[in-house]
Amino acid sequence: MLVKAAGPAWDTVVRGWPVAVALAAAGLMGLGWWGAREVRRRRAHAALVEVLRLPLSQIDALNDEEFEFALRDLLVRDGWTARKVGQKGDQAADVIGQHSQRGRIVLQAKHTTVGGKVGSQVMYQVKGTAGPVHKADFAVVVTNGGFTRDAKAWGERHQIHWVDRERLRQWAEDGVPLHALLRLPARKPRRTVVRRAA
Template sequence: MARRRPLLRKPRGPVEHVAAAAVGVALAVLLLGAAQSLLRSWPFLAVVAVLALAAAARQPALDRARTERLAALRLTLAQVDALDDQAFEYALRDLLIRDGWSARKVGQQGDQAADVTGQHPSHGRIVLQAKHTRVGAKVGVHVMYEVKGTAGPVHGADIAVVVTNGTLTRDAMAWGDRHRIHWIDRPRLETWADRGTPLHDLLALPGRPAKRRIGWRRVA
């Protein structure tokens, strides 16, 4: 197989030297033109920099305003019912923030039974599984199994909660009570979202995270 000649080599002969010099001059002209363009546009660049600094300085005030707005957040059941699944998850996130949790929405396809996660300095890490319904369907015990199996080992949660604007079956509520999976049905959701009762008071959460996280073994 023939050896490939290098793409770059030193110019040979006067013609190639002249061509190389021409290329060098062209590059120098391009660079000089770019430098001159930057110099001419410095007022625009300065404005952009000032705006960026102003936005950065304003962000803490925006964060405080958002926190103050969420502190007064109230949602009626009618408002909750009108939400879609995604908006319901964002609403639960905002309710957690209102109650002093740093929370974020994580629900998506393959979320392994976690739609919202949060952290609290006194209560530890929480995971919420949201079940929004517009037809009054009941949440079955299988949802409790799924949350039990993933809350601790997958999400590192100290507290797991199933939240619905509908109802839960008796088996689901009883199983959750036995295995430390909290649940919020329609009446409890009204107390939390509309009346403003903090989640940790509503669920009587301990003042410190439990030493043992939610069990990792799936219970049938």
């Protein structure tokens, strides 16, 4: 019985081998294409990091507006579409970015002296406007100084990310993307509702 069953199975394999070979070749080509694309993406990011590497000493010498532009440029380097929006009455948003996989991010920039510290009040302001006003998936306060212990703790409890001097060094000098540095997860794409005409 096994021999009888094996005969038709073997015939199917012999007749279907071109299809199996074609499928395997297509799979290998797909893997090769994906691998080549990933290599190109990594090389492009490495080139951008080389072009835009900001040492902390240079960041410290910026004025407030230049600091905001620098943060925008760093986001763009990391693959975000970003624009500087900070001005009087900006409702705690200096830079807004959009990412195809991570959604919308709002940065509040606090350029200060090296020993300066950002307090909890800034975290409260960002929490109050990032989602309701700016529709942000992520809110981040960035400084070239530091944060008070209370500000860090409050931010972590309420999902307001913070970038202090050490994290800024990793982002601006070492080229670690902000979303990797803060471990920002990929977001599920939002569904768009299609309404049919009646």
